[in-house]
Structure formats: C-alpha cells, structure tokens
Amino acid sequence: MSQSYNRGTVEDFGRWREFSAGMWAWIFHKFTGWVLVGYLFTHIAVLSTSLGGAELYTSTLQGLEALLVVRFLEVGLLAVAVFHILNGVRLLMVDLGVGLEAQDKSFYASMVLTGAIVIASIPTFLGGPLA
Amino acid sequence: MAEHYSSFERGGRRWLLQRLTAVFLIGVLAFHFLLLHFANHAADITFAGTQARMSQVGYFATMWLFLVTATFHGVNGVYNALVNQGIAGTQKTAVKWGLVVAGLLLVAQGTRVALAMNGFL
Numbered sequence: 001m002s003q004s005y006n007r008g009t010v011e012d013f014g015r016w017r018e019f020s021a022g023m024w025a026w027i028f029h030k031f032t033g034w035v036l037v038g039y040l041f042t043h044i045a046v047l048s049t050s051l052g053g054a055e056l057y058t059s060t061l062q063g064l065e066a067l068l069v070v071r072f073l074e075v076g077l078l079a080v081a082v083f084h085i086l087n088g089v090r091l092l093m094v095d096l097g098v099g100l101e102a103q104d105k106s107f108y109a110s111m112v113l114t115g116a117i118v119i120a121s122i123p124t125f126l127g128g129p130l131a
Numbered sequence: 132m133a134e135h136y137s138s139f140e141r142g143g144r145r146w147l148l149q150r151l152t153a154v155f156l157i158g159v160l161a162f163h164f165l166l167l168h169f170a171n172h173a174a175d176i177t178f179a180g181t182q183a184r185m186s187q188v189g190y191f192a193t194m195w196l197f198l199v200t201a202t203f204h205g206v207n208g209v210y211n212a213l214v215n216q217g218i219a220g221t222q223k224t225a226v227k228w229g230l231v232v233a234g235l236l237l238v239a240q241g242t243r244v245a246l247a248m249n250g251f252l
Contacts, residue, residue, distance in 0.1 A: 030138065030212055037205030041233075044198075044240055050247040054178035065174035074173070081160060088153050095141070095150060121168075128174035 021104035025087055032084040039077060066131035075125050079118045086110040138208075138215035145207055152204040159197045178248075185249040198241040206234040 019027075049060040064070045090106045093099050099106060139146040167173055171180065184190050210230050218226060246252040 026137070033205070033208045033212070037209055040201055040205055041237060044237055044244060047244045047248075048240060050178065050181070050244055051252070054182075057178045057181070058176075061176050062174065065176075074168070078164065078168075081164065085157050085160060088157060091137070092150060092153065124169055124172070128172050 021107045025090070025103075025107040025110075028083060029087050029091070032080040032087075035077075035080045036084060066129065068126075068130055071126050071130070075118060075122060078121055078125065079114060082117050083110060083114040086113055138211045145211060149204060149207055149211070152200040152207075155196070155200050156204055159193065160201075163197065181248050182250055185245065191245065191249055195242065195245055198245070199238055202234045202237050202241070206230045 046060065046064070047057075050057040087107070087110045090103070090110055093106070094103055137146075139149060167176065185194065210227060213226055214223065243252065
C-alpha cells in the first residue's frame with residue numbers, strides 16, 4: 001500500500017535538498033523538454049540550407065560535423081533525448097497506473113540506463129573525420 | 132497513491148494529446164537517432180543520401196509526421212509548463228497565440244525543407 005507525503009510544491013526550487021525522486025523526475029523532464037524544443041527549431045534552421053542547394057546543405061552539415069564541440073553537443077543532445085524518452089515511458093506507465101509503487105525506482109533506472117546508453121554511444125559520436 | 136508530479140491537468144484534452152504524440156515520438160525519435168547517428172554516421176550525411184531517403188514515400192510521411200507531432204508536443208509542453216508556473220489573463224493569451232504562430236511557422240518551414248529534400252522544390 002502506498003503512502004502520501006506532504007513535501008510541498010516542486011516549484012519551490014530553494015528546497016531542492018528535500019526533493020524526492022518524483023520531483024527530480026519532473027524537473028529533469030521539464031529541463032530536457034525545453035532543450036529538445038529549442039533544438040527542434042535550431043535543427044529545422046540548419047536543415048533549411050537544403051533550400052539553398054545540394055552543395056550548401058552537404059557542406060554545412062559536414063562542416064558542423066567536423067567541429068569537435070558539435071560532437072560533444074550531440075552527445076549532450078543524445079543524453080537529453082534518451083532521458084526524455086525513458087522518463088516519458090515511465091510517465092506513460094504512471095498515467096496508466098502501472099508500477100506506481102516503484103515510480104521512484106523507475107526514475108533511478110531511467111537515469112542509469114541513460115548514462116549507460118550515452119557512455120556506450122560516445123565512440124560512435126566522436127568517431128569519423130574531424131577538422 | 133505514490134507522488135505524481137505533472138504540469139498537465141490529468142484527463143484534459145491537452146494532456147491526452149501530449150500522451151498520444153508521446154507514444155508516436157518515443158519510437159520515431161529513437162529510430163531517427165539510430166538511423167542518422169549509428170546506421171549512417173552524421174559526418175557522412177550528404178544531400179544525395181538525404182534525397183534518397185526522402186524520396187521514399189513511407190520515410191517522407193514518417194518524417195513529416197515526426198515534424199508535426201514533435202512541434203505540437205514541444206509547443207504544448209512549453210504552454211502547459213508556463214500555465215503550471217502561473218501565467219494567466221493577457222499573458223496566457225499572448226503566450227498561447229505566440230506559440231501557435233511559432234509552431235505553424237516551424238511546420239511550414241519544415242514542410243518546405245522536406246519538399247526540397249525530396250527534390251519537389
């Protein structure tokens with residue numbers, strides 16, 4: 001049987017040391033969401049070079065990929081996207097009433113799995129020709 | 132019940148649409164990353180390769196739906212986050228229509244990009 005706790009509002013960031021797993025999940029999901037929506041607009045802006053012709057598109061994408069900082073930003077984007085996906089699955093489960101008792105553990109599992117996937121992906125993201 | 136934090140009013144229309152688009156996006160976002168970072172390395176992307184993929188009707192339709200659902204999910208998420216933070220009245224109306232216009236512009240530009248990629252434009 002689950003219990004209810006009065007932990008105050010999650011918007012009161014000054015109390016962050018007292019936050020529970022569910023509160024951190026809410027904050028991280030919101031943060032990763034802001035990053036992803038910001039990236040979506042940037043992504044379409046970069047891909048808009050396709051309107052300027054094949055050569056402009058290819059040279060822009062390959063030019064960006066040649067920069068080490070872009071590779072690191074892509075690893076960051078992967079981390080943000082993987083966490084948002086895994087925690088999103090967790091949220092869908094919570095909304096369906098599945099595994100409510102383990103919602104804190106599933107948050108920790110999302111974090112650990114995100115870390116594992118990102119670390120395993122670093123060689124792929126940093127591989128290939130750089131400037 | 133265990134603690135549950137959400138910026139959405141559960142059971143509402145915006146909540147439901149956010150969940151429905153989430154189910155689609157979970158699969159397509161993972162596919163997008165796997166295809167363009169693992170199956171094909173991002174550094175090797177060329178216009179010819181993009182055009183070859185976008186010339187397939189199924190891929191084109193999936194990517195366009197990806198654009199529309201991701202835009203809705205993102206813009207709806209931002210709107211609900213701001214409503215959850217307490218915006219109201221004129222501020223809420225201005226944010227709502229600002230996000231609607233931004234979302235429509237993004238879908239319009241994304242559609243132009245998709246059509247340029249498959250050689251239609």
